[in-house]
Amino acid sequence: MARATRTDSRVDTAVLAVCIGLALFALVLPDRSRDGVAAALRRTIVAPLLVLQRQAERARGALVERDRVNARVDSLSLNNALVPQLRDENERLRQLLGLGAQLQWGFVPAEVLHNAGGIAEDDVVMLTAGATAGVRSRAPVVAPDGLIGVVTRTDPGTSQAILWTHPDFRVSAMAADGSAFGIVQPHQGPDPDRFMLEMRGVAFRDVLKVGTVITSSGLGGVFPRGIPIGVVVGELKTLEGWARTYILRPAVRPQDVVHVMVLTPDRAASDIAGVWSSVATADSAVRRIAAAGDSIARQEADQRAARQRMLDSAAAMLSGVNVAPSVTASDSLRPRLNIPGLKRDSVRRDSIRRP
Amino acid sequence: MNLGRFLRGALAFTMLIVLQYSVRPLLGWRINADFLVIGVLLMAVRMRPGQAAILGFLTGLISDSPVPDAFGAGALAMTLIAFAASWLKAVFFADNVVLHAFFFLVGKWAFDIVYALAEHRLTVSEMVVQLLLWSPLAGAATALAGVLLLLLFRSALEPRTA
Numbered sequence: 072m073a074r075a076t077r078t079d080s081r082v083d084t085a086v087l088a089v090c091i092g093l094a095l096f097a098l099v100l101p102d103r104s105r106d107g108v109a110a111a112l113r114r115t116i117v118a119p120l121l122v123l124q125r126q127a128e129r130a131r132g133a134l135v136e137r138d139r140v141n142a143r144v145d146s147l148s149l150n151n152a153l154v155p156q157l158r159d160e161n162e163r164l165r166q167l168l169g170l171g172a173q174l175q176w177g178f179v180p181a182e183v184l185h186n187a188g189g190i191a192e193d194d195v196v197m198l199t200a201g202a203t204a205g206v207r208s209r210a211p212v213v214a215p216d217g218l219i220g221v222v223t224r225t226d227p228g229t230s231q232a233i234l235w236t237h238p239d240f241r242v243s244a245m246a247a248d249g250s251a252f253g254i255v256q257p258h259q260g261p262d263p264d265r266f267m268l269e270m271r272g273v274a275f276r277d278v279l280k281v282g283t284v285i286t287s288s289g290l291g292g293v294f295p296r297g298i299p300i301g302v303v304v305g306e307l308k309t310l311e312g313w314a315r316t317y318i319l320r321p322a323v324r325p326q327d328v329v330h331v332m333v334l335t336p337d338r339a340a341s342d343i344a345g346v347w348s349s350v351a352t353a354d355s356a357v358r359r360i361a362a363a364g365d366s367i368a369r370q371e372a373d374q375r376a377a378r379q380r381m382l383d384s385a386a387a388m389l390s391g392v393n394v395a396p397s398v399t400a401s402d403s404l405r406p407r408l409n410i411p412g413l414k415r416d417s418v419r420r421d422s423i424r425r426p
Numbered sequence: 427m428n429l430g431r432f433l434r435g436a437l438a439f440t441m442l443i444v445l446q447y448s449v450r451p452l453l454g455w456r457i458n459a460d461f462l463v464i465g466v467l468l469m470a471v472r473m474r475p476g477q478a479a480i481l482g483f484l485t486g487l488i489s490d491s492p493v494p495d496a497f498g499a500g501a502l503a504m505t506l507i508a509f510a511a512s513w514l515k516a517v518f519f520a521d522n523v524v525l526h527a528f529f530f531l532v533g534k535w536a537f538d539i540v541y542a543l544a545e546h547r548l549t550v551s552e553m554v555v556q557l558l559l560w561s562p563l564a565g566a567a568t569a570l571a572g573v574l575l576l577l578l579f580r581s582a583l584e585p586r587t588a
Contacts, residue, residue: 079474083509086476090483090505097487097498098544105497112491120447121492127451 166215167330173346177338179204194237201228211334217299217322234325245288251277268301268319279303297344439465457563459571460534467533470508471515482508496545503540507533530572534565
């Protein structure tokens with residue numbers, strides 16, 4: 072028994088020695104031989120394991136990439152959420168740019184700080200331009216859409232203005248064609264009508280139609296003539312028998328205004344007729360120029376090109392000319408052209424026919 | 427060793443080899459459990475030292491084949507730890523979870539030491555960092571994985587007590 076154990080032990084030791092010898096031999100093999108043996112193993116026994124390893128590494132790569140993609144999608148979503156806000160701001164600034172181009176001189180651009188500086192009232196705002204920039208008390212505050220308010224107090228760096236919603240706000244007004252005159256003030260009605268204006272003191276003989284544009288008249292020396300104030304939406308029945316009162320939808324909603332222009336006294340005293348009528352034109356011109364590089368413009372151009380290609384393909388089809396394979400006809404083609412006997416299938420077949 | 431026991435052991439060993447080439451690359455951690463060492467150690471304690479040395483040698487060759495620069499180092503290290511595991515098991519090893527964990531840790535550490543010395547590619551400072559920092563950590567990960575596998579697949583992996 073002991074002899075057998077001893078023999079086994081010797082055999083084990085011998086096997087160990089052989090294995091160690093082989094391993095050391097593998098270590099000292101020339102590179103070429105070593106690579107050959109390793110390659111033979113990789114091609115045979117180890118091949119399935121290497122495939123498994125490759126798949127696992129690929130799966131790990133996909134997981135890591137998924138995290139990166141998620142992070143990218145998150146940041147894009149965040150950027151996307153800012154797009155409407157930036158678009159609105161862009162729109163406002165473009166309009167202001169149009170107004171500035173029309174006014175040409177005598178204005179001070181400013182930002183409106185709603186409820187800033189401890190002012191709790193909704194109808195009083197702080198402007199970020201003050202006396203140093205040329206803002207004076209009683210200067211008109213305007214926006215691209217029309218009149219907003221008037222400056223009531225100035226500091227060197229800031230100024231305070233009342234909006235047209237302020238109970239003390241008054242402006243001498245007229246119909247845009249000069250047919251009727253009156254005084255515009257905020258309408259002190261119940262909540263739904265609170266943000267409306269009313270034009271009081273219109274002569275009884277002057278009837279204003281709904282939709283008539285009301286502008287400042289220039290009387291009184293504070294507001295120059297021609298600043299849009301609002302549009303007539305109806306007549307208000309009052310007890311005054313000798314004058315009419317009209318309700319106006321304001322040209323500007325103060326809560327939406329962020330950037331304004333404050334007119335200097337010289338500019339307010341000069342002629343600004345036609346400025347607001349051409350603001351819209353200037354604005355659209357600015358927009359066209361600015362949008363030339365915009366993706367929206369490119370998209371529109373692509374759509375126009377697609378429509379044109381579709382019409383070309385229809386015309387070519389009608390004249391019996393083969394259409395390029397990339398051109399596809401829309402299903403809506405048949406009803407639009409109203410061609411008797413022209414079937415949708417035939418249109419589609421022709422449009423994808425290979426030359 | 428009867429046939430059923432042998433088949434269960436072979437299946438478990440194959441599973442550990444598959445884990446080595448699937449879980450490790452999938453995790454991609456700096457410190458990984460070495461499933462080949464676990465497999466060799468668990469199989470070695472079921473075999474005679476000579477058989478264990480052969481198993482370790484062959485497993486080492488498999489692990490060496492993807493990196494021909496160190497071809498033979500893994501075979502040498504596996505041969506030695508497999509033989510040692512089988513011989514130590516035959517002498518005194520007891521069936522205890524904590525001892526198993528220690529067994530895996532020491533096995534992995536010993537493997538790394540022999541491997542690093544045999545491949546002689548690392549500088550002295552790199553070798554010190556490798557053997558005194560990363561190898562013990564990898565040994566601990568191997569011990570943890572080995573014990574978990576033993577608990578999960580007790581019937582297939584449970585070693586034969588001496």
